[in-house]
Amino acid sequence: MIQSFVFSDGKLIGRDLELQALRLVGADKGLIVWVDLDNPTDEEIKAILEGVFQFHPLAIEDCVTPSSLPKVEDYENYLFIVTHAIDFTRSEKFASTELDLFLGKEFLVTFHRKPLKSVQSMIDRVTKSVGVIARGPDRLAHGLIDFLIDNYQPVLSELGEELEEIEEAVLAKDSGEEFIGEIIQVRGDFSRLRSIVRPQRDLIDRLARGDSKLIRPLLLPYFRDLRDNLARIEDSAASYHERLLMAFDIYLNKAAFESSRGIKFLTALTAVTLPAVLVGGWYGMNFVHMPELQSPHGYYWALGLTIVSTVLMSIYLKKKNWF
Amino acid sequence: MIQSFVFSDGKLIGRDLELQALRLVGADKGLIVWVDLDNPTDEEIKAILEGVFQFHPLAIEDCVTPSSLPKVEDYENYLFIVTHAIDFTRSEKFASTELDLFLGKEFLVTFHRKPLKSVQSMIDRVTKSVGVIARGPDRLAHGLIDFLIDNYQPVLSELGEELEEIEEAVLAKDSGEEFIGEIIQVRGDFSRLRSIVRPQRDLIDRLARGDSKLIRPLLLPYFRDLRDNLARIEDSAASYHERLLMAFDIYLNKAAFESSRGIKFLTALTAVTLPAVLVGGWYGMNFVHMPELQSPHGYYWALGLTIVSTVLMSIYLKKKNWF
Amino acid sequence: MIQSFVFSDGKLIGRDLELQALRLVGADKGLIVWVDLDNPTDEEIKAILEGVFQFHPLAIEDCVTPSSLPKVEDYENYLFIVTHAIDFTRSEKFASTELDLFLGKEFLVTFHRKPLKSVQSMIDRVTKSVGVIARGPDRLAHGLIDFLIDNYQPVLSELGEELEEIEEAVLAKDSGEEFIGEIIQVRGDFSRLRSIVRPQRDLIDRLARGDSKLIRPLLLPYFRDLRDNLARIEDSAASYHERLLMAFDIYLNKAAFESSRGIKFLTALTAVTLPAVLVGGWYGMNFVHMPELQSPHGYYWALGLTIVSTVLMSIYLKKKNWF
Amino acid sequence: MIQSFVFSDGKLIGRDLELQALRLVGADKGLIVWVDLDNPTDEEIKAILEGVFQFHPLAIEDCVTPSSLPKVEDYENYLFIVTHAIDFTRSEKFASTELDLFLGKEFLVTFHRKPLKSVQSMIDRVTKSVGVIARGPDRLAHGLIDFLIDNYQPVLSELGEELEEIEEAVLAKDSGEEFIGEIIQVRGDFSRLRSIVRPQRDLIDRLARGDSKLIRPLLLPYFRDLRDNLARIEDSAASYHERLLMAFDIYLNKAAFESSRGIKFLTALTAVTLPAVLVGGWYGMNFVHMPELQSPHGYYWALGLTIVSTVLMSIYLKKKNWF
Amino acid sequence: MIQSFVFSDGKLIGRDLELQALRLVGADKGLIVWVDLDNPTDEEIKAILEGVFQFHPLAIEDCVTPSSLPKVEDYENYLFIVTHAIDFTRSEKFASTELDLFLGKEFLVTFHRKPLKSVQSMIDRVTKSVGVIARGPDRLAHGLIDFLIDNYQPVLSELGEELEEIEEAVLAKDSGEEFIGEIIQVRGDFSRLRSIVRPQRDLIDRLARGDSKLIRPLLLPYFRDLRDNLARIEDSAASYHERLLMAFDIYLNKAAFESSRGIKFLTALTAVTLPAVLVGGWYGMNFVHMPELQSPHGYYWALGLTIVSTVLMSIYLKKKNWF
Numbered sequence A, B, C, D, E: 001m002i003q004s005f006v007f008s009d010g011k012l013i014g015r016d017l018e019l020q021a022l023r024l025v026g027a028d029k030g031l032i033v034w035v036d037l038d039n040p041t042d043e044e045i046k047a048i049l050e051g052v053f054q055f056h057p058l059a060i061e062d063c064v065t066p067s068s069l070p071k072v073e074d075y076e077n078y079l080f081i082v083t084h085a086i087d088f089t090r091s092e093k094f095a096s097t098e099l100d101l102f103l104g105k106e107f108l109v110t111f112h113r114k115p116l117k118s119v120q121s122m123i124d125r126v127t128k129s130v131g132v133i134a135r136g137p138d139r140l141a142h143g144l145i146d147f148l149i150d151n152y153q154p155v156l157s158e159l160g161e162e163l164e165e166i167e168e169a170v171l172a173k174d175s176g177e178e179f180i181g182e183i184i185q186v187r188g189d190f191s192r193l194r195s196i197v198r199p200q201r202d203l204i205d206r207l208a209r210g211d212s213k214l215i216r217p218l219l220l221p222y223f224r225d226l227r228d229n230l231a232r233i234e235d236s237a238a239s240y241h242e243r244l245l246m247a248f249d250i251y252l253n254k255a256a257f258e259s260s261r262g263i264k265f266l267t268a269l270t271a272v273t274l275p276a277v278l279v280g281g282w283y284g285m286n287f288v289h290m291p292e293l294q295s296p297h298g299y300y301w302a303l304g305l306t307i308v309s310t311v312l313m314s315i316y317l318k319k320k321n322w323f
């Protein structure tokens, strides 16, 4: 689906033009146009990207093929920007959608394969606001990326909650269930999140440094603001990741702790019952001449010896912390 | 609450002006003003930050929204600085409060949501000193940040003490209590402390390098001094952190050491009682024809065999270090 | 085997020239030549590299001796480029083949010891296309390296599949087989892949930055595209590598988990049978005077005591999670 | 205690001047003075640092307050340098003493809280040599720091010996004593040593690069020589540190090795005695009708069965490497 | 021992001059001289380094004192270069010998304490070749360092073989011997090798960048070639080192795997013999009234119960993978 928006003096003056009209608007100095390609057909791609705007074939290739690497490429008359929106639901888990932007002096072309909340929010703002919306496509691009980054926060919160559940499970003494699979998966999610945020931040940082004449100086503080937001997200993700690694280390050592408890218990059992086992075994011997067996108080002596030894052993074990 | 202080030739000449007066003082070349906003209402924020000083909307947004990332932003006529004060009490644990500064050629505006010891100390110095206090707002800013950083030291000491307790507990042989939760928490505190100190140090380093015309060359050594203090704190925190990781590693291996001791004890017990158990079991057999049982000295032979084997086994175990 | 291709105005106009003709074409401004040396004899090497093109002896040495380090060396009139093609089959495993390029203003010389798919693909394109193929040897070089990098992808996929098998085996509860050898080997493959991709990327990055006058500005976006592809491959390899290390850690701790389960089972067995063993041993004693033995219900009391103790012990173990 | 030395044309011409004389010497172009403050009183500090030389208050503050961070600060007319001497004795362990230097064009002021061997060596050289000693204070400063760094070597050797003892203890099979405390302490010493040497090296490197006009070009190779010595010390310390970490890893796994040996022994004991225990227990049963017991050769059959099973079990265990 | 070689127009024209002659040759523009000091006496050192060439005292000190740190120092009229040759034999292990070079416009002075294969090879080339050998001392220096680096390769191969033996031993299931000492030693060798190669590479890289006018542009590709060789060696050493660390990790976990096997075997033994032990113990009781004992088929019931329980237990263990 293709939508287009035409602005004059910062105000929306037209929508959803025909190809021919788009070409005229492009030629007109002073008119600004935003074209959004939402999962377009191959013909639409060809008509808009090649036909109307005549972008570089490599930029078009990068645009239509999915890529996990955000980047910004400077093609003299326009910037080609690859960013990623992220969605996260407990059931469907982590998913990222590419959003590509061609940012020129008087046009913005956006491209995505799935409907994006951030694009919809921008369309709403553009269509529902009155008064000045954007005097340049750089303003539109900033707004889009701002919405997009705002949508990172809930993902981070969700991952943070999963981390907390893992930490609780790891610290729980009686937790014997196997949540190693979940640790591995959350670790993968964090590493994917960071691999999206880090280059995104570098990208925005390059835009914010004012190297490109396609972004007006006036807008640089706004791009620095985006970079700060990304820095904050990256920071949180890094600290979550560190906590996850620690939980993983503790998890790996859980078995050793359980073994230790098992061995202590086994050792204590063996030690405490040892006197009874030894005495019972010894006086079970069938020698014809075994004076203790014939002695009238033999049994009571044996019983006493057993009890005393068992008590002494218990005291020793208690002192040595065996139970 | 809003307080304001007006200086002329470095001396305090007025306090707590009305909005209208603030605006006049701002226009007057030669008068210097410090406005402190301590948990201000939304109207006060609007009146001062937007109305009187007309700061950039993004700076105002960064100021009023809480952020964990220290930074300095250069808006031509003023610097916008985000710093963090830290408080730490064993009961309430680690807490950081944001202190934002707008530093201009002839004004300083500070903003915080909670009362800060460092701000109060600065107000005390300003109101109780006589003679020259500050010939420029950069001097005031330095004083504030100096107080703020001085307050980091007790936090570090407190964390250092917690670390020592953990180290002692880890090294104690009989410590069976579960202090893993405490390790995790102290580790988190250290990582929060370092995540505040590191960017703070970069920030102060940028100010100390003399890039901004809003800080007079005269004051650069003072900002370098702040940077040194932060470097020292970061250094200590890093070495504490390393010790903590080592304690964590030792803790994780405690279970293995305890298992080892348990196994040694169990093995020794089993080995030492083996002769008695074997002899007792063997001569407990009920075969009608078992010559040893009928022999008049059979029992004494068995007893002797048991004692000799047990003694030999004990010597062997002693030599092999089994107990 | 030596093949050569002559282009004029971007179109193929001749093939497989004699040495003498090659020298003439080299002298002719406007004619472009690509010479491919596929496992050439020493005489062919001497004739072409030393005789016709008179390359620097060090470049020739680097060309003919195998090397695992990609690099680009600038010899004023030509670039000497060392790249590596990789092949991977489950049976023959990982193998890399060096492809060396001498890239001049009007010539491209390629050198390899084994037939390469990427070179064959380029020859096919050159011979089967009609119309403009390449107006410069930089275009030919780009095409070759592009094919070569395209061939990295299947290797990565194959390694990814091996990694998944390892992960499954590591997570499987009952997997007792020793696949440590496979982990070590895959780890080695990843490290070899990364040691090829990383310098390759730096190399292409240097070419893409436009430092050399031998690559026309027109082609720079194409070399940046290659660099992006390599970055993507490196990225995937890094994340696979991280997963592998995690699987390795889990594998190393498998033994501890199995020990833990063994100890739990052993402890439970010992504890549950303890009452029967103790009672059986005790009342197996042969004292003449042992009242319980003579009592008519002695056996039933003993039986009851055993059953009750066993049940209590089972409940205790259940509660303590011992089985 | 304050000592001072006056040089003219590189020769010592006076000692221990009064304050008034010091001021005159300072004003005299051509006379060079070295003032050493060895644990001075507050009055002496004030008189010399503030009174005679009028150093910047921040430099004085840094000088008198102890600091663990070496640094060099450029105050136009003089350099302020913070270095650290180290002493190490097995009984008193690691201790560092701060040595501060103010290096001007014609003066050197040194400050330390404890007597320093390096300062004493320099005083000896200055007072006992005849002929030219130092034509500039930079020569004196170099000599002092050279002596100071020479004194690092014995500390490193001592730590190296402690490391070797730890390594031997870790590798010894029968070492059961708990030397973990010693490991932690030596690790702390290494980390303190490195935290002193690393910034010291950066400091000397900055001086050696010739950025300051207070160090004559003639002396730069001498400062590079100091930097080399520090690099060598840092290198050794780093390699010692790596060995220490490895010893620590081995130590942590010692328990696992001992457990393994214990379990092997226990398993072997249990397995070898199993036949005797089973036969003994089984034929200890009291069934009235148990044909084996009545058989005249029953006991010998049982004995034979036990011996044969025990031998077979021993062979099996031997083959499986259980003892 | 001192040897000297004089070249004119790249050809050897004289050998082993007297001191006086050396001085004359030095003064003569156009004559090039190489002086090799092979473990010289103190007098020879003084005569040549101080007397004839008048090198800087610090360079001479660095030359005569052994040092483990390669470096290059620029003393205007000459470069002072410290390199290291390495030898490795399985019996004598790793040893490095320092080779120092003073490289001037028309002289090369080399210094070493032990005879070096690389120096001997260079002498052979110089004395046995006919025709042009070296038109400058930079050519001689390159040749020497080239030979020296060529001798690194066998060391690397030897270490690689030791690593493979360690890997095999680590992976062998039945390897119980203690080769931890060997791991530690090989790890030390690798770390020594890398600590020599890394700074050597930086050193050669600095020479290859053409910063010094003492190395002619013509020779730069030759020094880049040396740098490539060192990079290759460093690369291999790094990958060997990584494999060694992995082997070390596996070694450390061997004990845990052996414990696991021991525990499984012990648990299986205990479980399988449990029915016989329990039944044997129970019916060994001596109660007067125990109906089972009197029953005529009691023994056969007991035997059957034991066999059935043992079989069931075996099946259970098999299913749970206990043996």
Ligand SMILES: [Mg+2]
Binding pocket: A058, A061, A062, C225, C228
């Ligand atoms: Mg692409």
Ligand SMILES: [Mg+2]
Binding pocket: A061, A062, A063, A064, A065, A066, A067, A082, A098, A100
């Ligand atoms: Mg794309």
Ligand SMILES: [Mg+2]
Binding pocket: A068, A095, A096, A192
């Ligand atoms: Mg993705």
Ligand SMILES: [Mg+2]
Binding pocket: A085, A086, A116, A117, A118, A119, A148, A151
């Ligand atoms: Mg979205």
Ligand SMILES: [Mg+2]
Binding pocket: A146
């Ligand atoms: Mg926002």
Ligand SMILES: [Mg+2]
Binding pocket: A225, A228, B058, B061, B062
């Ligand atoms: Mg913001």
Ligand SMILES: [Mg+2]
Binding pocket: B061, B062, B063, B064, B065, B066, B067, B082, B098, B100
């Ligand atoms: Mg804020």
Ligand SMILES: [Mg+2]
Binding pocket: B068, B095, B096, B192
């Ligand atoms: Mg905070």
Ligand SMILES: [Mg+2]
Binding pocket: B085, B086, B116, B117, B118, B119, B148, B151
């Ligand atoms: Mg405070």
Ligand SMILES: [Mg+2]
Binding pocket: B146, B147, B150
């Ligand atoms: Mg302070």
Ligand SMILES: [Mg+2]
Binding pocket: B225, D061
């Ligand atoms: Mg201070």
Ligand SMILES: [Mg+2]
Binding pocket: A249
């Ligand atoms: Mg670890």
Ligand SMILES: [Mg+2]
Binding pocket: C058, C061, C062, E225, E228
């Ligand atoms: Mg080469």
Ligand SMILES: [Mg+2]
Binding pocket: C061, C062, C063, C064, C065, C066, C067, C082, C098, C100
């Ligand atoms: Mg090659």
Ligand SMILES: [Mg+2]
Binding pocket: C068, C095, C096, C192
């Ligand atoms: Mg290879």
Ligand SMILES: [Mg+2]
Binding pocket: C085, C086, C116, C117, C118, C119, C148, C151
């Ligand atoms: Mg190929």
